[in-house]
Each structure stands twice: as C-alpha cells, then as structure tokens.
Amino acid sequence: MPVCFYSRGDFDTIAPTRSPFQSPDILKSFEGAAPGRGTKGGTMRGAIGLWRALDQARARNLEAAGEAPAAVGRDGISRRTLLAALGGGAAGLVLPRSPAFARAQSRRKVIVIGGGLAGLTALRRLRALGADATLYEARQAIGGRTRSVTGVFAPGYAFDEGGQLVNSDHGEMRRLVRDLGLRLIDRSAAGGGREVQIGRDGAAVPEAALAEALRGIAATITADSDRLDRDYESVAREIDALSVSAYLDRHGLARGDARDALEAGVRTEYGLEPEEASALELLFNLPTVDGRRLTRLSLSDERYLVEGGTGRVAEALARPMTSSIRTGKRLDRIEMVGGTVRLRFTDGEEADADRVILALPAPLLREIRIDAPLPPLWRELIDEVRLGANEKVIVGYDRQPWRHTLGGDGAIWASEGFSEAWDAASARLGAADRPGALTYFLGGAQVAAEARTDTAVLRDRYTAMAARVVPGLPQPNGRVRRTRWGDDPLTRGAYIGFCPGQLTRFGSLLTVEEEGQAARASGAGPLLFAGEWLSDAWPGYMNGAVQTGRVAAEAAMHVSQVALRGSGAAAPGDTLNAGWAASDPINPVLSRGRASGCLDTHLPGVPGLVTDR
Numbered sequence: 001m002p003v004c005f006y007s008r009g010d011f012d013t014i015a016p017t018r019s020p021f022q023s024p025d026i027l028k029s030f031e032g033a034a035p036g037r038g039t040k041g042g043t044m045r046g047a048i049g050l051w052r053a054l055d056q057a058r059a060r061n062l063e064a065a066g067e068a069p070a071a072v073g074r075d076g077i078s079r080r081t082l083l084a085a086l087g088g089g090a091a092g093l094v095l096p097r098s099p100a101f102a103r104a105q106s107r108r109k110v111i112v113i114g115g116g117l118a119g120l121t122a123l124r125r126l127r128a129l130g131a132d133a134t135l136y137e138a139r140q141a142i143g144g145r146t147r148s149v150t151g152v153f154a155p156g157y158a159f160d161e162g163g164q165l166v167n168s169d170h171g172e173m174r175r176l177v178r179d180l181g182l183r184l185i186d187r188s189a190a191g192g193g194r195e196v197q198i199g200r201d202g203a204a205v206p207e208a209a210l211a212e213a214l215r216g217i218a219a220t221i222t223a224d225s226d227r228l229d230r231d232y233e234s235v236a237r238e239i240d241a242l243s244v245s246a247y248l249d250r251h252g253l254a255r256g257d258a259r260d261a262l263e264a265g266v267r268t269e270y271g272l273e274p275e276e277a278s279a280l281e282l283l284f285n286l287p288t289v290d291g292r293r294l295t296r297l298s299l300s301d302e303r304y305l306v307e308g309g310t311g312r313v314a315e316a317l318a319r320p321m322t323s324s325i326r327t328g329k330r331l332d333r334i335e336m337v338g339g340t341v342r343l344r345f346t347d348g349e350e351a352d353a354d355r356v357i358l359a360l361p362a363p364l365l366r367e368i369r370i371d372a373p374l375p376p377l378w379r380e381l382i383d384e385v386r387l388g389a390n391e392k393v394i395v396g397y398d399r400q401p402w403r404h405t406l407g408g409d410g411a412i413w414a415s416e417g418f419s420e421a422w423d424a425a426s427a428r429l430g431a432a433d434r435p436g437a438l439t440y441f442l443g444g445a446q447v448a449a450e451a452r453t454d455t456a457v458l459r460d461r462y463t464a465m466a467a468r469v470v471p472g473l474p475q476p477n478g479r480v481r482r483t484r485w486g487d488d489p490l491t492r493g494a495y496i497g498f499c500p501g502q503l504t505r506f507g508s509l510l511t512v513e514e515e516g517q518a519a520r521a522s523g524a525g526p527l528l529f530a531g532e533w534l535s536d537a538w539p540g541y542m543n544g545a546v547q548t549g550r551v552a553a554e555a556a557m558h559v560s561q562v563a564l565r566g567s568g569a570a571a572p573g574d575t576l577n578a579g580w581a582a583s584d585p586i587n588p589v590l591s592r593g594r595a596s597g598c599l600d601t602h603l604p605g606v607p608g609l610v611t612d613r
Ligand SMILES: Cc1cc2nc3c(=O)[nH]c(=O)nc-3n(C[C@H](O)[C@H](O)[C@H](O)COP(=O)(O)OP(=O)(O)OC[C@H]3O[C@@H](n4cnc5c(N)ncnc54)[C@H](O)[C@@H]3O)c2cc1C
Pocket: 041, 042, 043, 044, 045, 046, 113, 114, 115, 116, 117, 118, 119, 136, 137, 138, 139, 142, 143, 144, 145, 146, 161, 162, 163, 164, 165, 166, 329, 330, 331, 332, 359, 360, 361, 364, 368, 390, 391, 392, 485, 490, 491, 493, 494, 495, 530, 531, 532, 533, 540, 541, 542, 543, 545
C-alpha cells in the first residue's frame, strides 16, 4: 500500500469552503479509525512568555543580590541532572554506544508501531543499523501530531495544526530538518519578539510591570530550585506532591495579572489547569544545577519554523522508506510466543518480531492488550499518564497588523477564552498588508469549556480580545480552521502533562541521554517505548519524539548488551523471557481505574471536527 501524506499542497488557490480533510485519503484514515468521529487539530507547545517573565523576575532578584544567571549549554538542560537521585533505581535499558555491536545484530527483526516523528525516526535509525524493520501505522497517513496545510488562508500560505515551533535547544530536530534537505525559518529575523498580556481590564499589561509583580514568587522558586539542587530526592517528592495552584497559594501569589500570566503559561505548556499540573515543572523551568542558577531564556525560544510546515519532516522521513511502512494497520494485541513477540492488528493480520518499538501516545497504549510481562511500574505509567488538552482556532484576516505589534515571534497572552495567540504562518512572512492568520491556542479547561461553542462565535470573541492590544486588527475574513486533537481517536489529547506525583514516580522510566555518551531507553525486555511523553529532557516536543525514537532503535539493536534494572524486571541478556514473571497479570491496564488525583478534562465526543468557514 502506498504511504499517504497529509494534505500539504491540496490547495493551489484560496478555497474557503473546501477542507483538505475532504481529501479521500484523509477522510478514509479517520473514518477507518472511528466511524463518524474523525478529527484533528493541533497547536504549538510552548509558553515562552511565562518563562520569560519569570526569568526576568528572577534576573532582577539576582541582580539585586549582585549575581547573574548562567547560560544553559547548546544541548539544553537535561532533567537527568535533576532526576539523578531517582534515576538510580531505573527500570530501563542502559544503552552502551557501540556501533560494532549493532552490526552484529543486523537482520534482527524489529517492528515499529506508530508513524509519528518518534516511529519514523526509529525506523530510519533501524534501517541505518541494518535491521529488518517494518513500521505499522493505524491511519492511512503518516505524521501523527504533525500536520501541515497549505492554501487555506492565502495561496502558498502553510500552517501547522499540530507541532510547529522548534527551540534553539532542539538540536536533534534541527539537525534532522537539515539532513532531510528542508529549511528552518528563523522567526526572530523579522524582529520584534514582543509578548503582550491582556490584563484583567482588557488592556495590555506592561512586561516590566509583570516581571516586577513576579519577583516574589520567582525568589521562592529560586530558593526551592537551590534546595532541589542540594537534595534532589526529598525536595523533588515534596514539590511534586503539590499542584502549581497549591504552590502559588502556599506562597501567597494573589489573584491578579501576574498569577494569570503564570496560569496561562501552564495551560499552554502542559494542557492542564494549574490545579492539575505538578509544581515541580516550575522549578525545572528556573533551574539551579550544581549551584548555578541557569537561564533558559535564550534557548527555549520558539525561534524556528520548518518552511512549509512540520508535516514535511514526516513526509521526507517516510519517502525513502515507503517499502517498509504499512498504513491502515492498527495494533490491537501483543503476546509472547516463545521468545518472539506476536502482534495482532484489528484487521486480523499477524506479524512476529524479535523486538517491538511502541511509538504511540500514552492513551493509545492503554487500548492495546499487552499479554506480555511488563514490570508493574510500567503498567501504572501506561494506565495513568495522559495528554493535556490543547487546541488551535486559526483565524484568517486580510491584513496582518500584529506584525507591527508583536514582530515575527511575539505572542498575545490571555487568561480567559484562549491562552496564547501568535502568527500562524509556517512560511516566510509576506508583507503585512497581505492576508494572513493568527493561531489562538486554548489550553486546559478552556478546551472543554469551548468544545460546543460555535467556531464563528469563538472567532469573533477572540478577534475582539486581540483587537484591544493589536491596533488596526481587521474583522476576520471568513477563513477559519479549528482542531480537535482531544477527540481524535488516535491521539486523545495534545501532549504530555504530568500531574502531581507522576514525575517522581515515573522519572525512572523516561528516556535519558547524558552528554551523548550513554542512554537509557524506555522499555522492558523486547518491548521498547518511544514518543514525546517519554523524553526526559524534551517532553511534549517534536525534539523529544525524535530523540526517543532514535534511542529506542539503538536499544532494539543493542539490547543483549543491555542491563535491565529495577522495578521487578529481570535482566534477561539476550534470552528475552528468562526471569520474566509468569504471574504478571495479563493486561490489567484497561480494567484498572485512574490512580492519580488528576482531574479529567478530556472532551466528550463532539462531532464536527475541523471547521472551514
Ligand atoms: C496542538 C499541538 C501543538 C503542538 N505544538 C508543538 C510545537 O510547537 N513544538 C513542538 O516541538 N511540539 C509541539 N507539539 C507536540 C508534537 O506535535 C508532538 O510532540 C510530536 O509530534 C509527537 O510525535 P510522536 O511520534 O511521539 O506521536 P504521534 O505523532 O502522536 O504519533 C503516534 C502515531 O501512532 C499512531 N497510532 C496510534 N495508535 C496506534 C495503533 N494502535 N496502531 C498503530 N498506530 C497507532 C497514530 O496514528 C500516530 O500516527 C504540539 C502538539 C499538538 C497536538
């Protein structure tokens, strides 16, 4: 079966009444997965405004104390440093980097499940290592949560419904884009970078006032980050037990514009309400490492776009591998037959493999019957972890006056209705007097609250809000796109949002790399796991998807040299099932209830998916 790509290029001209999702392949993919529901949507991840404001507040504190923050290295800050104390009991595959060994394992049969960036990167790496590798994807199209569309808002105008922005410290993603012959656009080249928060009175809150108002809480976070640096284990557990709301309440950050800014950032960054998100994330974003107060400002900057959209990355990855990719194949069940993993698909097809890489979003793993022994902690992770709720409403205008207000990479922040808005283009910016679009990004409870609101109502309400801070914003021109990732039966959310307690409980299962020297893959025995949600350093990001896919592939080829430690998993060497607990309950995953105290903001099924008006 040929590999299909999403709808890039379906539109040569503006055709507001026709959706690229009407392309037969796309419709088939969603109808096949869940008749009558289909859907998708997407947004960006990133809350640079929040971290910028907090970082500035901390910088003022440090300056007052005669200290300056240290810069993070180009490869970003791995939470490995922060998770070090907990990492000791890791249940993962500790991966030596030994290409010679990989050669010896060639012709090992490896199956990859999931054709998003994690799965495609895994397949690419496996092929490079000489594996006999095949990827199975449930939809008729590859790409997962990267989906780019061209031509809705203006001829040649590309935008992204899913992952869009790439940070300076997303080195692996940037290298991949370059290796595939694609181009990154530097958003900061257009100048500006202004972040505007809509305050409680509807007017813009000056950035300096915000930073000043955040100084108190920034000082508290800095003090806790220092404590975390000195004694990770006990302080991490203490802070991780708190939600962001509880943390802010405990430290007396009153309701007002500063708290609104923090909370809007949490909704954007994690797709969770502040009472659902772990307070530990606040500390990770103003980190102290080895006694140095690090600034991430210059690197967590949402600086780059892929020209033509991130969907092109999946497309370019898949193109030379189409003979190894099977679409329309939804995995239903995994079982062990002797030392072999047998996979059963919903259409009745079966396939056997020595190793399997499951590159699926967490909620989708819950829907697969895994009749193979998995350590209990893995079962709990799969059972409990969910993706946050984020959606995009992308609104077209005949002119782009926000380019003067925000510059190329600025954003508008709001605490009601939407959380953040920014220029939607995944293309070089044309003249400001030409048609363009703004992405309005909803996060956390905003998604459920607006689920049944007519898209035209949202379009007009958001435009009225943005017009307060963007002089000259015209009326919408009638072209609108809306995403529904939470309803997508093959995604069920946007990206990982860790609830209180989860980061410390499950940190030992995440994929870790340290200075490119050693890696801990996520997995147990012949089952490897990949996907943005398992990246220790870049959770939620495309960079995390790519990284975990590559590491899983390397683990699949190296596993007989690997030590499998902790959490009840035996160390089988190359004898896959030796020591696996035969008594491990068969797939308790679906029957077990949610154990965490997380609120569930998942949307009820809402028909209607993507809207064109
Ligand atoms: C709205 C939104 C905005 C975002 N913005 C950004 C951003 O600006 N920057 C950034 O870096 N990241 C962003 N992200 C996150 C980024 O898109 C993801 O981190 C990344 O694309 C995830 O890739 P993945 O391979 O882990 O998972 P996915 O892309 O979800 O791939 C998983 C694949 O598995 C398939 N599948 C599911 N179940 C089965 C089954 N049973 N059998 C076979 N196949 C199956 C699915 O169809 C899918 O293709 C955003 C995401 C969303 C939703």
